Amino acid sequence: MLKRIVFKSIQNRKNRILVAIFAVIMGASMVSTLVNIALDLNGKVAKELRAFGANLVLLPDDIRENNGQLISMDEIDKLKDTGRINDVYGYAPYLYSIGKIEEQNVVIVGGQFENIKKISPWWKVEGSWNNDNSDESTIMVGNKVAAKLGYKIGDTVTLNIREETDKKESFTEKTDKTEKIPVDGISSASQSLNGDAAKRWPLNILSEMNQGKYTPKQFKLVGTVSTGGSEDNQVFIKLKEAQLLFGKKAQVNLVQISVLTNKNPIEITASQIEKQIPGTKTRILSQISKAEGNIQDKILFLMVLVTVLTLIGSGLSVMSTMTTTVLERRKEIGMMKAIGAQNKKIAAIFYAEAGAVGLIGGIAGYILGVLMAQIVGKSVFDTFIGFHLAVIPVTLVSTVLLALISSKIPVGQAVNIDPVITLRGE
Amino acid sequence: MYGRILRKSIKVRRKRIILAVIAVIMGASLISALTGVYLNIEEKVGKELSSYGANIIVKPKGDDISLEIGGVNYSSNQQQNFLKEDELYKIKKIFWKYNILGFSPYLSTVVKVGPENESVVLTGTWFDKEIDIPDEAFKSARVGVKTIAPWWTVDGEWINDEENKPEAILGSAVAKQLENRAGDTVSINYNGKMIELKVVGILHTGGEEENQIFTNLATVQGLTGLQGKVSEIKVSAAITPEDDFAKKDITQMTKEEYIRWYCTPYISSIALQIEEVITDSDALPIEQIASAQGNFIKKIKLMMMLITLVAVAASALGVMTAMTTSILERRKEIGVIKAIGARTNQIIALFMAEVAAIGVIGGIIGYGLGIGLAQVIGNAVFNSTVAINVIVLPVTIIIAIGITMIGSMIPIRNALKIDPVIVLRGE
Numbered sequence: 091m092l093k094r095i096v097f098k099s100i101q102n103r104k105n106r107i108l109v110a111i112f113a114v115i116m117g118a119s120m121v122s123t124l125v126n127i128a129l130d131l132n133g134k135v136a137k138e139l140r141a142f143g144a145n146l147v148l149l150p151d152d153i154r155e156n157n158g159q160l161i162s163m164d165e166i167d168k169l170k171d172t173g174r175i176n177d178v179y180g181y182a183p184y185l186y187s188i189g190k191i192e193e194q195n196v197v198i199v200g201g202q203f204e205n206i207k208k209i210s211p212w213w214k215v216e217g218s219w220n221n222d223n224s225d226e227s228t229i230m231v232g233n234k235v236a237a238k239l240g241y242k243i244g245d246t247v248t249l250n251i252r253e254e255t256d257k258k259e260s261f262t263e264k265t266d267k268t269e270k271i272p273v274d275g276i277s278s279a280s281q282s283l284n285g286d287a288a289k290r291w292p293l294n295i296l297s298e299m300n301q302g303k304y305t306p307k308q309f310k311l312v313g314t315v316s317t318g319g320s321e322d323n324q325v326f327i328k329l330k331e332a333q334l335l336f337g338k339k340a341q342v343n344l345v346q347i348s349v350l351t352n353k354n355p356i357e358i359t360a361s362q363i364e365k366q367i368p369g370t371k372t373r374i375l376s377q378i379s380k381a382e383g384n385i386q387d388k389i390l391f392l393m394v395l396v397t398v399l400t401l402i403g404s405g406l407s408v409m410s411t412m413t414t415t416v417l418e419r420r421k422e423i424g425m426m427k428a429i430g431a432q433n434k435k436i437a438a439i440f441y442a443e444a445g446a447v448g449l450i451g452g453i454a455g456y457i458l459g460v461l462m463a464q465i466v467g468k469s470v471f472d473t474f475i476g477f478h479l480a481v482i483p484v485t486l487v488s489t490v491l492l493a494l495i496s497s498k499i500p501v502g503q504a505v506n507i508d509p510v511i512t513l514r515g516e
Numbered sequence: 517m518y519g520r521i522l523r524k525s526i527k528v529r530r531k532r533i534i535l536a537v538i539a540v541i542m543g544a545s546l547i548s549a550l551t552g553v554y555l556n557i558e559e560k561v562g563k564e565l566s567s568y569g570a571n572i573i574v575k576p577k578g579d580d581i582s583l584e585i586g587g588v589n590y591s592s593n594q595q596q597n598f599l600k601e602d603e604l605y606k607i608k609k610i611f612w613k614y615n616i617l618g619f620s621p622y623l624s625t626v627v628k629v630g631p632e633n634e635s636v637v638l639t640g641t642w643f644d645k646e647i648d649i650p651d652e653a654f655k656s657a658r659v660g661v662k663t664i665a666p667w668w669t670v671d672g673e674w675i676n677d678e679e680n681k682p683e684a685i686l687g688s689a690v691a692k693q694l695e696n697r698a699g700d701t702v703s704i705n706y707n708g709k710m711i712e713l714k715v716v717g718i719l720h721t722g723g724e725e726e727n728q729i730f731t732n733l734a735t736v737q738g739l740t741g742l743q744g745k746v747s748e749i750k751v752s753a754a755i756t757p758e759d760d761f762a763k764k765d766i767t768q769m770t771k772e773e774y775i776r777w778y779c780t781p782y783i784s785s786i787a788l789q790i791e792e793v794i795t796d797s798d799a800l801p802i803e804q805i806a807s808a809q810g811n812f813i814k815k816i817k818l819m820m821m822l823i824t825l826v827a828v829a830a831s832a833l834g835v836m837t838a839m840t841t842s843i844l845e846r847r848k849e850i851g852v853i854k855a856i857g858a859r860t861n862q863i864i865a866l867f868m869a870e871v872a873a874i875g876v877i878g879g880i881i882g883y884g885l886g887i888g889l890a891q892v893i894g895n896a897v898f899n900s901t902v903a904i905n906v907i908v909l910p911v912t913i914i915i916a917i918g919i920t921m922i923g924s925m926i927p928i929r930n931a932l933k934i935d936p937v938i939v940l941r942g943e
Contacts, residue, residue, distance in 0.1 A: 106844050113837035120830040124823065138815060141808040142568060147722070152692075186585065195591070197583050212803040238581050292585050293636065293693055293727060318573055318802040320584035373722040376667040381567040388564060389816065392897045396550065399889060400827055403546040407834040410539040411841050414532055418845030462826055470819040 092435075096442050106415065107447065113411040114451025115458065117404035118489050122459020122481065124397040127466055128390070129478050134471045135389050136352035136382075140179045143210055144346035145378040146360055148181075151371040155291070160185075160341040165367045169347065175362045177350040180209040183342040185332045186292070188299050189325075190250040192239060195299060197324045198249060200332020200342075209348040213321065217243040217313030220328050227331060229309035232322040236314045245311045249325070250304040251335045291343055307335060347372075351382060405492055412447070412496035416440060416504075423501070424509040433505040440501045441494055448493030452486045459485075522869055532842060533870075537878045539838035540916055543831035544882020545889060548912045550824040552890035555905045557820045560898045561813050562754050566617050570664040570750035571806040572787050574599065574799045579747075586724025588637055589624045589747075598745035599797055601733070606793035607751065608649045608657045615754040615781045618663020621746035623736045628705040629729070630694050637728045638704060640736025645677040661730075664752045668725070672698035672717030680732055684713035687726035691718045702729070706739050751790065751799075755783045757810035757817075783810070832915055836923030839871060843927040850928065851936040860932055871924040872917060879916030883909055 100107050150161055161183070168174075169181050182205035189198045203219045220228045229247050241247060315321050333339055349359045356379050360372040419440075426436050460477075467475040526533055576597035583590040599621075607619055624639040642660040649657050660677065661668065675683045686696055696702055700715045713731055720726070737743045761773075762782040769777060778785050783806045787799035801807070846867075853863055887904060894902035 106841065109837050109840050109844065113834055113841070116830045116834040116837065120827055123826055127819075127823070138812055139808075141811060143804050143808075188583065194581055195583055196581060197585055210804070212807045214803060235581050292588075292590065292724075293634070293689070295583070295585075295590055317804060318800040318806070319804055320587055323582050323584045375722040376669065377569055377665070377721065377723055379722075380667045381565070381569075384567060385561075385564050385812075388897050389561075392553075392893065395893050395896060396553075396823065396827075399549065399893075400546060403542045404830065404834060407539045407542040407831070407838060410535040410542075411834070411838045414535050414838065414842050414845065417532055417535075466819065466822045466826070469822060470815050 092438060092442060095439055096446070099439070099443060100446070107443075110411060110415050110447050111451045111454070113408055114448060114489055114493065115455040117408040117492075118452050118455025118485055119458035119462065120400050120404050121397070121488075122456045122485050123462040123466070124393070124400055124459075125481055125485075126460060126463035126475050126478065128393040128397050129481070130467070130475045131393050132352040132386060132390055133350075133476075134467070134473070135386050136350045137179070138471065139382045139385065140209070140348050140350065141211055142378050142382065143212070144182070144348045145351070145356060145375050145382065146347040146349050146363075147373045147375060148345040148347055148363060148367070148370055149343075149373060151369055154369055159369075160338060160343055161345065161367075161370060163340045163342070165370070166342070166345055168366050169345070169363065171366065174366050175359065177354055177359050179348040179350050180205060181345050181347040182206045182209055183329060183345045185329060185336060185338060185342045187252060187332070187336045188295055189252060190304060191235070191247065191325070194239070196235060197320075198251065198332065199321075199324050199326045200329040200336070201326060202329050203326075209346060212317060214316040215313045216316070217311075219313055220326060222328060222330075227307070227309045228312045228328070230313045230315050230326040231311060232324050233314050233316045234322040235325055236311075241311055241314075243311055243313060247309045247311050247325070248306050249309060249327075250306050252302045252304055253337060305335075351379070352386065355383075405488075408489075408492055409496035412444060412493055413500050416444075416497050416500040420500070420504045420507075421513060423504040424507070424511070424513045427505065428509040428513065436505050437501050440497055444493040444497040445490055448490035449486065451493075452489030455489065456482060456485045518866060518869065521866060522873075525870060533874065536838055536842050536874050537881075540835050540874055540878025540920055541882040541885060543835035543919070544879045544912050544916045545885035546831045546882075547828045547915055548883045548886025548908055549889035549893065550820075550827050550886075551908050551911065552887060552902055552905060553893055554817075554820045554824045555908070556890075556894065556902045558756065558813055558817055559754075559903075560894070560900065561816050562756075562809070563900075564898070565809045565812060566752055566754060567666050568805050568809065569666065570619075570752045571755065571783065571802050571809060572751040572753055572790065572799055573802050574749040574751065574790055574794055574797050576747070577796045577798050586727075588724045588727050590626065590637060595747055597796065598742065598747060599749060599794055601737075601744045601746050603794050604659075604746075604749065605647055605649050605657075607749070607790055608654075609652060610786070610789035610793055611778065612753070612781050612786050612789060613652070615786060616657075617752045617754055619659055619749055619751040620661045620664050621733060621749050623733055623740070623742060623746050624728075625706065625736060625740050627729075627739075629702055630696075631703075633705065634694065636690055636694075638706075638736060638739075639728045639730050640733040641730060642733055643675050643677050664750050665721075665725075667721060669720045670717040671720065672715075675716060675730070675732060677732065680734055682711060682713050682735060683716045683731065685717045685719050685730040686715055687719045687721075687728045687730070689726040690729055691715075704729075704739070709739060711735070711739060749794070750802075753783065753786045754781065755786065755806065755810060756781045757814040758782055758784070758807075828915070832919045835916070835919045839874075839920050839923030840927050843867070843871075843924045843931075847927075847931045847934075848940060850931040851934075851938075851940045854932065855936040855940065863932060864928060867924065867928050868921060871920050875917035875920035876913070878920070879913040882916060883912040886912065 148161065150159055166183055169178055182202055185200040187198045188195055202222055204222050220230055231241060309327060315326065333341060349356055356374055360374055364370060364372055423436055463475045467473060576599050579595055579597045601621060604621055608616055620642050622639055622641050624637055626635055627638045628634065629636045644660040644662040646656045646658055649655065670685060675685060684702060691697065694702065696715050698715050698717055701712050702715060704711050704713060737745065762784060766774060766777065783801045787801060790799040791797050850863060890902045894900055
């Protein structure tokens with residue numbers, strides 16, 4: 091009979107029930123939108139912050155530096171192993187040398203341009219990029235170089251490339267006697283055995299610059315680079331070609347790594363990398379990583395606060411609507427009591443109705459909220475917001491509970507008053 | 517008589533009126549708080565992003581190609597062109613002076629260091645000082661490396677700009693190479709000229725600064741004979757993201773457009789204004805920082821706007837339903853008043869007066885509460901107050917009153933259309 095009463099009641103009071111459901115939908119959808127966004131926000135923000143560039147640099151460790159050893163391409167491939175190293179968004183290996191263009195000393199950079207495009211998206215290139223996959227000898231120059239030497243796109247640029255002198259022999263005695271040096275400690279072991287203090291790159295640039303033989307090589311200028319940074323003064327060729335020309339087959343000076351920091355702090359990824367690639371060390375670029383951690387925390391906190399406030403606000407609003415609905419039915423309650431219904435049974439009818447309103451409103455509101463979250467996600471971050479199963483039961487339970495609690499007070503009051511008073515109209 | 521009916525109505529239905537007012541307060545406070553935060557978000561996020569450091573670099577016009585890696589200049593040949601140190605204060609006098617968060621000058625040269633005569637880059641700069649800015653309200657400004665590179669961590673002590681002692685901060689890579697620690701003295705040799713600097717701190721940043729030795733600007737100027745000269749200035753400015761208008765070619769703009777562009781803190785207009793005060797300079801955005809800052813601010817602004825719109829719409833609709841509900845339940849009343857002969861517009865006036873009162877009171881209280889909430893958010897998240905934007909008050913009140921009245925109008929109109937007999941019967 092409970093069912094029949096509730097159904098008939100809904101049928102008769104269709105309009106008012108719909109209005110109540112609508113109120114619940116509004117509240118539930120707002121909360122659903124915000125919670126869905128908030129759950130995904132950290133990941134989205136972390137990815138956006140990668141636009142500031144690499145936050146980690148991979149270098150040869152101190153023992154290798156003393157021996158003039160660099161990082162090999164095979165070792166770099168380990169960065170792709172997502173099973174062992176998490177959260178790498180992208181990386182770009184670099185090999186440097188100093189060469190001459192028309193008697194001017196210039197820094198020559200060998201890089202992989204597809205990777206550079208991904209982790210350094212701020213490079214402004216006029217013309218086109220070097221194509222990593224083609225065999226053509228192409229070059230990009232910084233805008234300062236182009237301006238000073240009067241180069242235009244399509245010109246042929248002659249680079250005089252220094253042949254590296256092989257230092258391996260002079261260091262072999264040292265390797266047995268050097269110990270593992272702590273990253274920021276100062277050790278005398280490596281230095282004292284050799285008259286020339288170990289020349290670490292890039293500090294060795296200054297002393298080695300004008301020595302050695304230079305060989306000319308011609309390149310086609312395909313583009314100019316503007317960044318406001320050091321790139322404006324550098325020239326860029328393909329990594330494979332650089333490795334060949336500098337005599338450093340399959341090696342690089344460093345790898346710039348762009349690491350996502352929403353799941354794990356950057357220190358964890360850095361130590362994973364050092365563990366997987368022995369003989370290397372990582373440097374965390376505090377300029378990028380400090381600011382990034384700070385901003386991520388604040389944006390998330392902002393979202394959480396806004397969500398909580400909205401929860402409270404819409405919760406109270408929904409409650410007030412539901413309470414008003416029931417308050418106006420005090421006469422009904424009085425009537426039912428007068429004809430003999432028990433308090434408990436009367437309350438059950440109203441709670442059932444409120445529960446139905448809460449459930450239906452909650453489901454519809456949740457779906458609407460998910461749609462709105464997708465709209466926000468797509469417009470702001472260009473990706474969809476992930477689906478979180480947990481949000482459904484949480485939303486539904488809260489809306490039903492809210493509806494029940496807001497009915498409890500008026501129903502509770504109404505059943506306890508003498509029916510005569512409520513029937514009278516007060 | 518209207519007054520009496522209104523007052524009696526409120527007295528009898530006190531509880532329900534309060535409930536309606538609560539609904540309006542909740543909606544209005546959410547609208548007021550979120551709109552207040554949205555209007556401030558660009559400034560707040562911009563300030564957070566300034567911790568990424570300098571976003572503009574100022575160099576002398578037409579200077580030579582330098583050997584630079586990671587921002588460190590390894591060129592040993594002398595530059596031809598320099599900027600003037602005594603013009604630096606003018607950077608805090610440009611149109612966008614309040615957006616200049618800090619700047620620092622640099623003069624670098626390659627020197628030989630230590631007993632092994634190793635080549636190292638020596639850079640002179642300001643660390644943390646107040647300079648006088650004549651004829652300005654703020655009288656002085658804080659400048660130096662600390663204002664444009666807040667991530668620097670120095671093991672030991674910073675250099676005191678005022679004392680001008682012969683001191684140095686070594687980048688950690690250089691310290692390792694030279695085997696120096698804080699307390700040691702390094703001997704610097706520049707083309708035969710020798711000076712001794714006491715190492716007061718070791719710099720850790722993870723970046724290429726670790727390959728330099730830092731000292732007072734005046735020390736390097738004295739050493740190289742370049743008194744009063746600097747080779748570059750790094751500036752940190754609070755910028756507004758570039759939009760389509762900013763990307764227009766300034767030579768193609770009309771006078772009004774140019775004024776509008778000049779008076780918006782785009783990075784390009786701030787850079788131009790710096791070029792105007794520093795003789796023979798080129799001021800360029802440091803794209804790595806500037807473009808990422810702009811894009812990020814844009815995204816967060818858009819996100820806040822959409823969220824605020826969603827919340828405003830949902831709150832407004834929620835308030836509307838609350839009002840609708842409370843009117844719907846009074847259909848019998850409407851029927852009775854109609855039955856005893858009241859005219860339609862009198863009935864509407866009576867109910868609307870009540871509703872409008874609810875809207876106004878709820879709106880004002882909600883607005884005030886919302887301002888408080890906005891401050892709570894501002895303080896908790898950004899450690900600063902949210903500026904009270906005057907426009908939020910009329911917007912909130914209008915929405916509150918408008919929504920309450922619309923929400924009530926519809927059921928009242930419906931109730932009035934029906935034959936009082938049916939309403940009185942109870943359907």
